[in-house]
Amino acid sequence: MAGVEMRHTARLVLENGVVFTGVGFGAEGESFGEVVFNTGMTGYQEVLTDPSYCGQIVTMTYPLIGNYGVNVDDVESRRPYVHGFVVREFSEMDSHFQSVGTLESYLKSHGIIGIAGIDTRRLTKIIRVHGTLRGVLTTKDTPTEALVAQLQAPLPRDQITRVTTPTVYRCPGEGRRVVAMDFGMKSGVVRSLLARGCDVIVVPAQTSAEEILAWRPHGVMLSNGPGDPEDAPYAVETVRQLLGKVPVFGICLGLQLMALACGARTVKMRFGHRGVNHPVKDLRTGRVAITSQNHGYMVDPASLPGTDLELTHVNQNDGTVEGLVHRRYPAFCVQYHPEARPGPDDSDGLFDEFMQLMDAVQEGRWIPRAEAD
Template sequence: MKGYLQLKSGDCFHGKWLTDAPNGEVKGEIVFFTGMTGYQEVLTDPSYKDQIIVFTYPLIGNYGINEVNFESEKPHVAGVIVYEAKQTAYHYEAKFTLVDYLQKWGIPMLGHIDTRAVVKKIRNDGSMPAVMTNQIMEKEQQIELLQDIKVSKVASLRPQSYGDGDHHIVLVDYGTKHSIIKSLVKRGCKVTVVPNGMSFDEIQHLKPDGILLSNGPGDPKDLMAELPTVKKLIRHYPTLGICLGHQLASLALGANTKKLTFGHRGANHPVTDLQSGRVFMTSQNHSYVVEQNSLKGTGLSVRFTNLHDQSIEGLEHNVYSLQTVQFHPEAHPGPGESDYIFDEFIETVKDNNGRVIAYA
């Protein structure tokens, strides 16, 4: 059955429904992911909440869906755009085909779309609202998206504990991925995942040795109410911020963020560690970055930069035990070259030895 992808720019792309056609329109911000693999992790990453994802690699789904690589309990994307998706799965761990998995959750997928043309449009005009539909829209019809705080749709509602290691890390959840929790547990940590919005006093009562500010969807400035608590946590505990957590830590200390034209989404983004001079590949998924010219007076200094556009990929503080990264060191999907970030964080936690220090 024919289906259509309509962009706010007015461009319309014809395709074929690979899942059942949706009842009515499916709207979302359209973005693209450049990895050749990793579609299972992308679909279940809460940071993609309500987005329509275009996979740039022409063949998606050939190794199916397994039961171990989920980043959350369900897919979060609004819809999927591909050139071709396999109706079968060729891997010994596969339990579902990609089509069957999306069908189960009611996520529509359009195939036979000219994904190269779609991506070129996004690169030129930026990420924008889009709609997947059964009929061509009238030119004058506007595509408007609901303005909501997406973190509230994906974050934990109550504390949960994982592992029983010697180092107690409280993970403030803005839409965390399972692999971040696993990365801490395998390094000898007990991890307590707490809802964002929990007060500093409530977190302090848990007696953490360190704090992790997680990834999550949306504009960090939608969470301005979180910043006083984030700043208190940074002043009292060794802290690691990942993706949205990196942006929130920066805002809390007086820096600013801005939206990129089309964001960074893929498993092949080169980053330089200015401390070691090392270049490595990273997995990324974000629309917003910290502005370089806003760091003056914050105590923050750049440690990591993106080699494609020289944007900030990570920060350190000259007083607080704070490290932040814009990329995903847990690397699901993506190369694992940056997981040493977790090792550095744990070493900082060990050096602090459970002390609670309030900086002036």
């Protein structure tokens, strides 16, 4: 970081009173959010533009960020949604043949505050011990005591309404018609469907089941998205009405919404899963995939008995729920990101499973798991 002496000071203040002082980059001002960490070594532009990070101040654990700049191909939504960006060191130079600008200029143009030069390892350990914390990034002279007082108030909820598409739009294809419910969907989901020839109709999060079924889809995609799934009862009710009417595939938040629609419970995790190296075991095959993940809530496994949901995938690190299938209806879901932007493509085949499920239902070959056993 050349020219540090010419830069403004920034502070990250946590709700427990811990203060990190460093160098500000990007925009100036004050921004509140939930402080989380991501363990990915690459993919900072995908992280910045992943709508699931809406309302969060993201800490990157990899020490050097920004060296390949930003480009037009790696964005996952219309704009970045993070409420702040925390790094150990950022590169003022961009060195990549696709780069169209530096990370700092990108953050500044979108009004996002960044802080560098702090001990991100210490910050990550605090979050791991105490759990996710509310925090504020500031370049102002607001007294720390005043900021800590403001952080005692709850943060805004239902982030889905801030990131969903405002209108229906279509990405035409000649194959199976899929209606994608946009709860904060990454562009990678649409790209994965288009790569399989699907005719994709993307609809706002509050679209009703009746409106979705009017498109006569072969299947419905429940996308990823930010926040607590219990803050979106409208989406839970829509999913409940869709189950049994059309094949359904849910990703991340989509899994949580499907679980709630089937009578299971969701709970907040201490610090969540955010990174690109999470091992997940498929209980059906015994195969372990390395997955990309970004979620702070999970399905309570103790709530699954008594529902029509069957556990299909588990996290190898902590045993948490990573995949479910409905025993009576053509529907399945995973907690991780098979579109893998950024990350490995071990689980890309789940989109092929969705294609096969739609075809089986269309051709009358699908058999409920409850009958197959």
